[in-house]
Amino acid sequence: MSNWITVCDFPLGKDLSPLAEFIRRHQLPLRITEENNTQVVASLAPQLVDPMRQLLTRWQEGGVDLAEVTVHVHDPGAEYPQAGAAVDSQAGTETVDDGGRQAAEVDTAPGTEERTGATDPVQRPPVSVIPQWPLQQTPVSLLLIALCFIGWFMLRQGWGEPLLIFPQPSGDLELPGSTLGLHLAQGEYWRLWSPAMVHFSIPHALFNSLGIWIVGRSLEARAGSLWFALLALVSAPAANLAQYYSSPQSLFGGMSGVVYALIGCALVVQRFQPQWRDVPGALLWLSVVWLLVCMLGVVDYFIPGGIANAAHVGGFVAGLALGLVFCLAGGSRYFAPPSKKNDDATHHRRQPF
Numbered sequence: 001m002s003n004w005i006t007v008c009d010f011p012l013g014k015d016l017s018p019l020a021e022f023i024r025r026h027q028l029p030l031r032i033t034e035e036n037n038t039q040v041v042a043s044l045a046p047q048l049v050d051p052m053r054q055l056l057t058r059w060q061e062g063g064v065d066l067a068e069v070t071v072h073v074h075d076p077g078a079e080y081p082q083a084g085a086a087v088d089s090q091a092g093t094e095t096v097d098d099g100g101r102q103a104a105e106v107d108t109a110p111g112t113e114e115r116t117g118a119t120d121p122v123q124r125p126p127v128s129v130i131p132q133w134p135l136q137q138t139p140v141s142l143l144l145i146a147l148c149f150i151g152w153f154m155l156r157q158g159w160g161e162p163l164l165i166f167p168q169p170s171g172d173l174e175l176p177g178s179t180l181g182l183h184l185a186q187g188e189y190w191r192l193w194s195p196a197m198v199h200f201s202i203p204h205a206l207f208n209s210l211g212i213w214i215v216g217r218s219l220e221a222r223a224g225s226l227w228f229a230l231l232a233l234v235s236a237p238a239a240n241l242a243q244y245y246s247s248p249q250s251l252f253g254g255m256s257g258v259v260y261a262l263i264g265c266a267l268v269v270q271r272f273q274p275q276w277r278d279v280p281g282a283l284l285w286l287s288v289v290w291l292l293v294c295m296l297g298v299v300d301y302f303i304p305g306g307i308a309n310a311a312h313v314g315g316f317v318a319g320l321a322l323g324l325v326f327c328l329a330g331g332s333r334y335f336a337p338p339s340k341k342n343d344d345a346t347h348h349r350r351q352p353f
Contacts, residue, residue, distance in 0.1 A: 004031065004042040007052045010060070012037060017131075019056070022066040028052075130214060131221075131278055138217040140229045145212050148205040148255050151197030155253075163194040165240065168248035180244060192237040198253025211259035211287075215266055218278035222334050227326065235261030235318040242314025252308045257315030263287045264319025265326070272332035291316065 007030070010016060016032055016039055023030045029044040030052065041056065043049050058064045135142060154160045166179040183191045199205040220228035239257020243250075267284050270276055291312050293299060300306040326332070 003044055005044075005046060005049050007041045007043050007049050008056050009035075009038040009040045012039060014039060014060075016041075018066045019059070022069065130280075131218065133217050133221040137221045138225075140225045140232065141212050141216040141220050144216065144232060144255065144258065145209040147197045148199055148209050148212075151194075151253070152199040152202065152205045155198055155200065160198055160253075162188075163191070163198050164251060164253065165191050165195055165244055167251050168244075178248070192240060193233070195240045195243075195253045196236045196255045196258055199255070200253065204254060208255040208259050211262065212255070214283070215259070215262040215279050219262060219266060219269075222278070223326070223331060224334075227331070231261060231265060231319070231322050232258055234322060235315045238318040239308075239311040239315035243308045243311035246310030247308075250306075252311065254308060254311070256308065257311035259315070260287070260291065260312045261315040261319030261322070264316040265323030266319075268320055268323030268327055269332055269335050272327040273335040275337050276335040288316075 012034070019041070020032060022028075023032075029048065031042055033040050033042065041052070043052060055064065055069070059066055151160070151163060154163065165183065168179050180191075199208070216228070219231075235258050239261070240252075243252045243257070263284050266279050267288075270281055270284070291309075294307045294312065295309045
């Protein structure tokens with residue numbers, strides 16, 4: 001028989017990450033589960049149920065910020081001779097007794113600096129953390145990752161020829177006389193996109209998949225899969241065509257042009273929403289530095305076949321342009337942190353278009 005007692009429930013769209021951090025910070029006997037299309041908060045300690053219910057009601061109404069709530073631990077024998085719970089709404093404090101083991105005073109008064117006991121950590125400013133998005137919120141990102149490995153497998157098995165744009169040995173690069181023109185004349189329009197699938201090694205596929213996992217999933221979860229799919233569909237041919245016209249004699253492939261489009265878009269979003277830090281800004285700028293280093297040709301001495309620099313630049317420019325259009329159209333609001341009275345959670349999936 002379960003000993004968990006329901007404290008309250010929230011809709012699935014409610015962002016409970018501040019509550020989860022509050023529970024973790026104070027090591028409270030609470031849990032958050034998903035039941036019957038709701039998020040249920042439950043407690044193992046009956047004494048916590050009423051005080052936590054009042055506190056969470058005030059939090060949901062926007063009357064309290066859990067980041068400013070502190071827990072003061074006291075000697076149960078000195079001040080709390082009886083197990084129980086009491087709420088002092090005027091003082092802004094909630095006092096709970098954990099089954100006689102310890103008593104805790106939850107101080108919800110803003111600006112409180114006093115600490116009692118050694119279990120309360122010092123408050124620190126927010127840091128950059130990559131959220132753990134539910135897989136169902138990022139289907140396009142997962143598809144792109146799968147395509148990286150499908151393309152590598154097809155190339156390894158000798159099935160990659162239909163995915164590539166054949167190199168142009170010499171001659172005119174105008175469409176009628178080029179290998180790309182021949183592909184298009186035969187109705188093989190998919191070759192504008194399919195080179196992004198082709199990966200020449202497992203590390204190549206893993207590296208691009210990691211970029212999509214870190215940057216792409218945060219973009220998709222917040223802006224919506226429809227817009228994210230448009231970003232991928234536009235940036236892939238932009239990167240492929242840039243590489244083809246830059247080095248027509250070379251065989252190329254990889255999702256890195258799309259990854260750099262995601263990086264470019266994320267940089268634009270952070271300009272419009274400086275507080276959005278799902279992806280650390282330092283990581284994005286490090287990627288830009290790597291792009292510049294590769295363009296100098298130094299890396300070509302260490303990697304067989306060289307780097308598709310033009311594809312990186314083409315994708316990056318496409319990402320910057322699409323990100324700018326998206327933000328100017330108002331899409332950057334989906335990356336804004338929620339206000340205290342806004343129940344529309346930061347982690348809730350958006351469909352702007």
